[in-house]
Amino acid sequence: MENILDQLNTAQRQAVEYCTGPSLVIAGAGSGKTRVLTYKIAYLLEQGLPPYYILALTFTNKAAREMKSRIAELVGEKKAKKLWMGTFHHIFSRILRGNAERIGYDSNFTIFDSSDSKNLIRIIIKEMKLDDKQYRPGSIQGQISRAKNSLITPGMYAQNKELIEYDQMAKHPLLFEIYRTYQNRLHAANCMDFDDLLMQTNILFRDNEDILENYRNQFQYILVDEYQDTNFSQHLIVKQLADKHHRICVVGDDAQSIYSFRGANIDNILKFKSNYPEAKIFKLEQNYRSTQNIVNAANSLIKKNSEQIFKDVYSNNEEGDKIDVISAFSDFEEGLIVSNKIARLRIEEHASFSDIAILYRTNTQSRIFEESLRKNNIPYQIYGGLSFYQRKEIKDVISYFRLIVNPGDEEAFRRIINYPTRGIGDTTVNKIGLAATENRVSLWEVTSNPEAFKLNINSGTAKKLNAFYTMMSNFMEQNKLVNAYELAQLVIKESGISKEAYDDMTPEGMSRAQNIQELLNALNEFVTTRIETGDQDISLIDFLSEVSLLTDQDTENEETKEKVTLMTVHSAKGLEFEHVFVVGMEEDLFPSAMAKNELRGLEEERRLFYVAITRAKKTCTVSYAKSRFKNGQLNSCRESQFLNDIDIAFLNIDEKTLSNISNTQNTDGFWKSMERQSKITPAQTRSKYSPPKQLTNISRIQTSNSSAQLPDEAKQLKEGNIIEHERFGRGKVISIEQDGNNKRAFVEFESAGRKQLLLKFAKFNIVE
DNA sequence: TAACACTTGTTTTTT
DNA sequence: ACAAGTGTTA
Numbered sequence: 096m097e098n099i100l101d102q103l104n105t106a107q108r109q110a111v112e113y114c115t116g117p118s119l120v121i122a123g124a125g126s127g128k129t130r131v132l133t134y135k136i137a138y139l140l141e142q143g144l145p146p147y148y149i150l151a152l153t154f155t156n157k158a159a160r161e162m163k164s165r166i167a168e169l170v171g172e173k174k175a176k177k178l179w180m181g182t183f184h185h186i187f188s189r190i191l192r193g194n195a196e197r198i199g200y201d202s203n204f205t206i207f208d209s210s211d212s213k214n215l216i217r218i219i220i221k222e223m224k225l226d227d228k229q230y231r232p233g234s235i236q237g238q239i240s241r242a243k244n245s246l247i248t249p250g251m252y253a254q255n256k257e258l259i260e261y262d263q264m265a266k267h268p269l270l271f272e273i274y275r276t277y278q279n280r281l282h283a284a285n286c287m288d289f290d291d292l293l294m295q296t297n298i299l300f301r302d303n304e305d306i307l308e309n310y311r312n313q314f315q316y317i318l319v320d321e322y323q324d325t326n327f328s329q330h331l332i333v334k335q336l337a338d339k340h341h342r343i344c345v346v347g348d349d350a351q352s353i354y355s356f357r358g359a360n361i362d363n364i365l366k367f368k369s370n371y372p373e374a375k376i377f378k379l380e381q382n383y384r385s386t387q388n389i390v391n392a393a394n395s396l397i398k399k400n401s402e403q404i405f406k407d408v409y410s411n412n413e414e415g416d417k418i419d420v421i422s423a424f425s426d427f428e429e430g431l432i433v434s435n436k437i438a439r440l441r442i443e444e445h446a447s448f449s450d451i452a453i454l455y456r457t458n459t460q461s462r463i464f465e466e467s468l469r470k471n472n473i474p475y476q477i478y479g480g481l482s483f484y485q486r487k488e489i490k491d492v493i494s495y496f497r498l499i500v501n502p503g504d505e506e507a508f509r510r511i512i513n514y515p516t517r518g519i520g521d522t523t524v525n526k527i528g529l530a531a532t533e534n535r536v537s538l539w540e541v542t543s544n545p546e547a548f549k550l551n552i553n554s555g556t557a558k559k560l561n562a563f564y565t566m567m568s569n570f571m572e573q574n575k576l577v578n579a580y581e582l583a584q585l586v587i588k589e590s591g592i593s594k595e596a597y598d599d600m601t602p603e604g605m606s607r608a609q610n611i612q613e614l615l616n617a618l619n620e621f622v623t624t625r626i627e628t629g630d631q632d633i634s635l636i637d638f639l640s641e642v643s644l645l646t647d648q649d650t651e652n653e654e655t656k657e658k659v660t661l662m663t664v665h666s667a668k669g670l671e672f673e674h675v676f677v678v679g680m681e682e683d684l685f686p687s688a689m690a691k692n693e694l695r696g697l698e699e700e701r702r703l704f705y706v707a708i709t710r711a712k713k714t715c716t717v718s719y720a721k722s723r724f725k726n727g728q729l730n731s732c733r734e735s736q737f738l739n740d741i742d743i744a745f746l747n748i749d750e751k752t753l754s755n756i757s758n759t760q761n762t763d764g765f766w767k768s769m770e771r772q773s774k775i776t777p778a779q780t781r782s783k784y785s786p787p788k789q790l791t792n793i794s795r796i797q798t799s800n801s802s803a804q805l806p807d808e809a810k811q812l813k814e815g816n817i818i819e820h821e822r823f824g825r826g827k828v829i830s831i832e833q834d835g836n837n838k839r840a841f842v843e844f845e846s847a848g849r850k851q852l853l854l855k856f857a858k859f860n861i862v863e
Numbered sequence: 864t865a866a867c868a869c870t871t872g873t874t875t876t877t878t
Numbered sequence: 879a880c881a882a883g884t885g886t887t888a
Binding site for chain 1: 864873
Binding site: 459462724725726727728 | 879880
C-alpha cells in the first residue's frame with residue numbers, strides 16, 4: 096500500500112487519505128480523477144473496510160467495469176467483486192427488486208427503455224383523443240422525465256400552479272393528465288422506466304424508514320463519480336444514504352457538466368459545501384494528459400463561462416503544437432481535409448489510427464467522414480447510432496422474454512401479439528386494449544379469457560388469440576424449469592421467429608437472423624459464465640435486468656486496434672486520444688441552435704467544446720465548413736463563436752487552406768465533382784443492409800471493413816485460407832462442407848481451437 | 864389484414 | 879436524407 100500512495104501527487108494523495116468526513120474532489124480534465132477514485136477504494140479496503148460496505152456510483156457500466164478491474168489489480172479480484180459498484184440505475188434497480196413489494200410493485204418488474212416510454216405516451220395521447228401536434232410525444236416524454244427527475248409525482252404535478260400555468264401557456268394544458276395516466280399504466284403493467292428506477296428508490300426510502308436505515312448502515316462509505324452530472328433524484332438518494340455518517344466523497348468537474356438536458360443539475364456540485372459545511376475540498380489541477388498549449392487553449396475558452404469553481408489547471412508536459420484551425424468550403428471538403436490529414440499523421444508522425452479520434456456534435460455528421468475515410472482506405476469505427484438492444488429484431492425477441500417474466504408488460508405484449516404475423520391485427524388489439532382499460536386489467540388477462548370480457552371477435556380470431564395464449568402460457572411454465580438460454584431457444588423456435596428470420600434470404604434478413612443468433616450466443620455466455628462462477632441467477636429475469644440497463648456507451652473495446660474513432664463529444668467524455676479532430680465548428684451546429692436561446696444552454700455548449708479539446712494529448716485540430724447539407728438542403732454556415740473564445744495565441748489558423756479556398760474561383764466545377772462523388776460512393780455504403788453487430792462488444796461498433804463480411808466473401812473461401820474471425824480471432828480453414836443448403840467451414844483457430852462456422856452467418860475476413 | 868406508397872417530422876446530446 | 883408513421887389498396 097505504501098508504494099501505491101507513492102504513485103500519487105500531493106493533491107491526489109490527500110484526497111485519497113481523507114476518509115473520515117465528506118469531501119469534494121474537483122478534478123480538472125486529465126488530472127487523474129479515476130486514479131483517485133480507484134486508489135481511494137483500494138485504500139479503504141486496505142484499511143479494513145469490507146467491500147460490501149462501500150457504495151461506488153458511476154454513470155456508465157463501462158466506467159464501473161474499468162474501475163472494478165483496476166481495483167482488482169490493486170487488491171485482488173475477490174474483494175473487488177463484492178463492492179457495490181455500478182451505475183445509479185443498476186445499483187438501485189437491484190435494491191428496488193429486493194424491496195419492490197414495499198412500494199406496490201412485483202419484484203419481477205420489467206424496464207421500459209425510452210422508446211417504450213414514448214410509444215406508451217403516444218398511445219395515451221391517442222386514447223385521450225388529443226392532437227399529437229400540440230402534444231408531441233417526444234417533448235411530453237421529456238417533460239415527464241424532467242418532472243420525475245425532480246421528484247415531482249403526478250399528484251404533485253397536478254397541484255403545482257406554476258407547472259399548470261406553464262402548460263396552459265405552452266398549449267398543452269392536459270400534460271398532467273397524460274403524466275398521471277402514463278404513471279398508472281406503468282404501475283399497472285408492473286414496469287418501470289429509467290427515471291422510475293431513481294424516483295421509486297426515493298419513494299421507497301421515503302416511505303420505509305427501516306429500509307433506508309438498513310442501507311445507511313450498510314454503506315459505510317459512499318463515492319460518486321461525475322458528480323456534476325447528477326440530477327436531483329440521484330442527489331437526494333445519495334444525500335439520504337450519507338446523512339448519518341457523512342462519509343461521502345464526490346468527484347467531478349463543473350467545467351465538464353454536459354448533461355443538463357437530461358436533468359443533471361450543476362448546482363449539486365456547486366453547492367456541495369452548503370450541504371456539508373464541514374466538507375473538505377480537494378482540487379486536482381495538474382493535467383497529465385495534454386500539452387501545455389492544449390491546456391492553455393482550453394482554459395482560455397472555459398474562462399468565458401460565468402459560473403464555475405475556480406481552479407488553475409496546468410500542464411508540465413511539453414509545450415506542444417498550437418491548435419490547428421481549418422476552414423473548409425463544404426462539409427464534404429471538411430471530410431476530405433480531415434482524412435488527408437489523418438493519412439499524413441500516420442505517415443509522417445507514425446501515428447497509430449487508434450490514437451486518432453474525430454469528434455462531432457451530432458451523430459449525423461459521422462456519415463461524411465465515413466465516406467472520406469473509406470476513400471482513403473483508413474479503417475475506422477463509429478460509436479453511435481442504434482445499439483444492439485435497440486434493433487427491431489432484438490427488441491422483438493426481448494419482448495417475448497419480458498412478457499414471459501412479467502405478463503403485465505403492455506409494451507411487450509403489443510410488440511409481439513402479432514409478431515411473427517399470426518393474423519391478430521390492429522382491430523383486435525384495439526378491442527383488447529379497450530376491454531383492458533374498462534375492466535382495469537392487463538392486456539394479457541383479457542387474452543387469457545376473451546369471453547369473460549365480452550370481446551367482440553369472430554371465432555377465427557378467437558382461435559388465433561387462444562393459440563397465442565397457450566403458447567405463451569407454456570413458455571411461462573417452462574420459465575420455472577429451465578435456464579434463460581434453454582428457454583430462449585424454445586421461444587425462438589416455437590414462436591415462429593426462427594422460421595421467419597432464417598427463411599429471409601435478403602441481406603437485411605440475414606443480418607437480422609445473425610443478430611438473433613448473437614443474442615442467443617450472449618444468453619449462452621451469460622448462463623455459462625454465471626454457472627462457472629457459482630451464480631445461481633440464470634433465469635430470464637436475471638438476464639433481462641442486466642441487459643435492460645446496457646447502453647451503447649458500455650462497449651468493450653476489444654476491436655479498437657488500428658482504427659480511427661468517430662463519436663459524439665458527449666460519448667468521448669472520459670476518453671483520451673493522441674490526436675483529436677473536433678469537426679463541424681459552426682454556429683448553430685456547435686453551439687447547437689437549440690441551446691443558444693439561454694445563457695445556461697450556451698455555457699453548456701461551451702463546456703462541451705471544452706470537453707472535446709481536452710480529450711487531446713498531443714494535437715488538436717478544429718475544423719468548420721462554410722456550407723453543409725442539413726435535412727437534405729444545402730445551408731451556408733459561419734464559424735462557431737467558440738473559436739473566438741480561445742486565445743489566439745494558442746491557435747494556428749491555416750492560412751493556406753483559407754486562401755486556397757477563397758481563390759478557387761471555379762468552385763462550381765470543383766463543388767459539383769465533389770457532389771457527384773459523394774453520391775456515387777455512399778450508394779453502396781448506405782444500402783439498407785447493416786452489418787450484424789457483435790454482441791460481446793455490446794454492439795454499436797460499426798467497422799469499415801464490414802462490407803467484406805458479405806456472403807460473397809464467404810463464397811470465395813477455400814481450404815487453407817487464413818481468416819480473421821471477429822470472435823475467435825485468427826484461424827486456418829481445414830475443410831469446407833456442403834450441408835443441405837448450408838456450407839460449413841471447419842476452422843482451426845489459434846487461440847479458440849477448432850470451430851465450425853456456418854458460412855451464411857459467420858463474420859470473418861480472409862487474411863490470405 | 865398485409866403490403867405498399869405517401870407524408871411527415873426530425874436532429875443535440877443518452878442513463 | 880432518412881426513418882417512422884399514416885393512409886390506401888388488394
